[in-house]
Amino acid sequence: MKKYETIFKNESFYLCKGLLDKGTHTGYWLYDTHFGMNLAMQASSEQEAFIKALEYYKKRFKQVEQENKNLKTHVQQFLNSMSDIGMIAEDCDKIKYDEY
Numbered sequence: 079m080k081k082y083e084t085i086f087k088n089e090s091f092y093l094c095k096g097l098l099d100k101g102t103h104t105g106y107w108l109y110d111t112h113f114g115m116n117l118a119m120q121a122s123s124e125q126e127a128f129i130k131a132l133e134y135y136k137k138r139f140k141q142v143e144q145e146n147k148n149l150k151t152h153v154q155q156f157l158n159s160m161s162d163i164g165m166i167a168e169d170c171d172k173i174k175y176d177e178y
Contacts, residue, residue, distance in 0.1 A: 082107070085124060093127060096120070 083103075086093040090112055096104035105120035108127040118130035 093124060 082094040082096050084092060084094050085106070090110065092107075092109040092111065094107045094109070096107060098104060105122060106118065106124055106127040107116055107120070108118040108131050109115070110117050110131070117134050118127035121127035121130055
């Protein structure tokens with residue numbers, strides 16, 4: 079007997095219901111094929127599985143936003159330090175990175 083029943087499937091997601099013997103189930107599982115990970119495990123309903131996925135994406139988006147902000151700050155600090163020692167930050171825009 080299969081251990082799960084596929085409820086929904088597309089190129090990005092699988093929504094499955096985990097099954098036990100005698101027709102009982104262990105909850106709903108939402109798997110993201112792009113990231114290769116479960117976004118929700120043992121959710122009590124299909125809706126809860128999707129809500130857990132949205133909550134994960136929101137949390138991850140906030141982390142990426144903060145990492146991007148930190149990176150921009152470090153780049154700006156580096157550019158400022160280069161202009162302090164005589165290298166003008168505007169010259170950095172003229173560098174063709176694909177030549178290296």
